[in-house]
Amino acid sequence: MGVPRQQVSRNRQTIINTASRAFRERGVEAAGVADLMKEAGFTHGGFYNHFPSKDALAAETVESTFRWAVGEHRKLVEATANGQPEALQAGLNAYLSPEGRDNPGDECPTGTLAVDAARQGGAVQAAYAKGFEDVLRVMALHFDPDPQDEPAAEKSRDDAIALLITLVGGITLARALGQANPTLSERVLAVARKRLPGRDQPPKSPLKKG
Amino acid sequence: MGVPRQQVSRNRQTIINTASRAFRERGVEAAGVADLMKEAGFTHGGFYNHFPSKDALAAETVESTFRWAVGEHRKLVEATANGQPEALQAGLNAYLSPEGRDNPGDECPTGTLAVDAARQGGAVQAAYAKGFEDVLRVMALHFDPDPQDEPAAEKSRDDAIALLITLVGGITLARALGQANPTLSERVLAVARKRLPGRDQPPKSPLKKG
DNA sequence: TGTACATCAGTGAACGCGCGTTCACTGATGTAC
DNA sequence: TGTACATCAGTGAACGCGCGTTCACTGATGTAC
Numbered sequence A, B: 001m002g003v004p005r006q007q008v009s010r011n012r013q014t015i016i017n018t019a020s021r022a023f024r025e026r027g028v029e030a031a032g033v034a035d036l037m038k039e040a041g042f043t044h045g046g047f048y049n050h051f052p053s054k055d056a057l058a059a060e061t062v063e064s065t066f067r068w069a070v071g072e073h074r075k076l077v078e079a080t081a082n083g084q085p086e087a088l089q090a091g092l093n094a095y096l097s098p099e100g101r102d103n104p105g106d107e108c109p110t111g112t113l114a115v116d117a118a119r120q121g122g123a124v125q126a127a128y129a130k131g132f133e134d135v136l137r138v139m140a141l142h143f144d145p146d147p148q149d150e151p152a153a154e155k156s157r158d159d160a161i162a163l164l165i166t167l168v169g170g171i172t173l174a175r176a177l178g179q180a181n182p183t184l185s186e187r188v189l190a191v192a193r194k195r196l197p198g199r200d201q202p203p204k205s206p207l208k209k210g
Numbered sequence C, D: 001t002g003t004a005c006a007t008c009a010g011t012g013a014a015c016g017c018g019c020g021t022t023c024a025c026t027g028a029t030g031t032a033c
Helices: A003-028 A033-040 A044-050 A054-081 A087-095 A098-102 A115-121 A121-143 A150-177 A181-194 B006-027 B032-038 B044-050 B053-080 B088-095 B099-104 B114-119 B121-143 B148-175 B180-196
Strands: A195-201 B195-202
Touching: A003 A033, A003 A044, A003 A054, A033 A044, A033 A054, A033 B099, A054 A087, A054 A115, A054 A121, A087 A098, A087 A150, A087 B053, A098 A181, A098 B114, A115 B148, A121 A150, A121 B148, A121 B180, A150 A181, A150 A195, A150 B114, A150 B121, A150 B148, A150 B180, A181 B121, A195 B099, B006 B032, B006 B044, B006 B053, B032 B044, B032 B053, B053 B088, B053 B114, B053 B121, B088 B148, B099 B148, B099 B180, B114 B121, B121 B148, B148 B180, B148 B195
Parallel strands: none
Antiparallel strands: none
C-alpha cells in the first residue's frame, strides 16, 4: 500500500485542516482542489483517494471547523463562569479587532462560511446549520447556564442569537471595508464591540464591561 | 454602426441591471460574463464593446446598485420624518423577513455584496466602501437629522453603523441557514427585527415599536 | 518467522468543460461633402 | 436634400487557462499461508 494506515488518516486530516484555513480565507469556490493538495504537500491526483468530491470535502471541512470552534467557545464560556470573568469578553473583542478581521483563517467559521453556506447549499449548508446550532447552544449556556423553564431557555437562546448577529454583522462589514476604508472598518469594529449584546446588562448576563 | 446611440446606452444599462441582480443573487464570481449577456438578451462577444473587463463591470455595477439603494433608503427616512413614522421600520422589517431573505436580487447590496467586496478587493471593494459610506450618511440622518456638534454627528453615525451591523448580521445568518434549518433561520430574523438598534430608544430616535 | 501476493495511497499526465477574453466579420447608423 | 464613406455595437467562433475529475501506474504495506 505504500503508506501506513496511520499516516493515511493523518494525511486525510492534513487535507481537511488545509482546506479549513483556505475556505475561511478565500471561500470554498475560490480554493481549488489542486491548490489545496499542493498546500497540504501532495499532488492533486490523490485527492480522490480520500474524498468522493470537492463538495464532500467542503461539507466535512465545515463540520470539522465548527467542531474546533465550538470547543474554543466552550473553553471561553467555562473560563468566564469559573473565575475568569473577562475571558469571553476578551475573546469577542479579539474577534472584533483588526487582527481578527485580517486573519479569517484563524477565526470562527460562523462569519466566514456563512456566505458559502448560503450560496453552495446542499451538504455544505447542512453542515453549517448543524455547526451554527452547536455554537448557539454553547453561547446560550453563557447567558443562562441552567434555565429553569422553557421561556428562560428561549430567552438565553435569543440572547445568543443576538450576540452572533452582532459578531457576524460586524466582522463581515469590517472585512468588506478593510483595504478601501481602514478607518471606517475600525469604526465598525469599535461599534460592534461596544454594542455587543450582553454588555451593560443586569443580573443574568455575566458579561463584563471591558 | 448598426445600433442607434441611444439604444447603445440603453443596452449598456441593461447589462448593468442584469449584473446587479445576478451579483446579489449568486455572487460576483459565480455570475459569468456569458450568462449575464445571455440574460440581458445579447451574445457574449459584445460585452467588451461596453466594458474593458468583468472587474470593471463589477465595480460599476456595485456603484450603480448602491446609487439605487441609497435613493430607496432616503425615501424611507424622509417618509419617516414626514408623517409616516412607521415607514423605515416597515422597510427594515421587510428586509429582515423570509421574503427579503429569499430575494437578495431585489434587496440592499450592503449585505449581499459585502463578501464579494472583501474577497474581490480592488475597484469592487472601493465601490462598495463608497456605497456603504453613502448608505451610512442617509441612515445617520434618521437618527439625528441635524446634529448640533461633532459628538452628536458621531453618535448618529455610530447609531447608523450599529443598525447596519444588525441588518447585515441578521440577513447573512438567515440566508446561511435558509434551506437547512428554516425554523432557526426565521428565529434569527425575528431576533434581528426585535433587537434593531433604534427600537425602544428615547427622544432622538424616531424609530417606532412595530 | 518467512515468503508470496493483494491492496491501495500517492504520482503525474490527461480529460472535458466553462471561464474571461480576443477577433474577424456584419451592416445600419452617423458624418462629411 | 442626396450620396459616399467611416464608424462601431452586436454576432459567433475561437483562444488559452484553470477547474473538478479520471486514470494507468508505482511500490511499500498489510495479509494469507
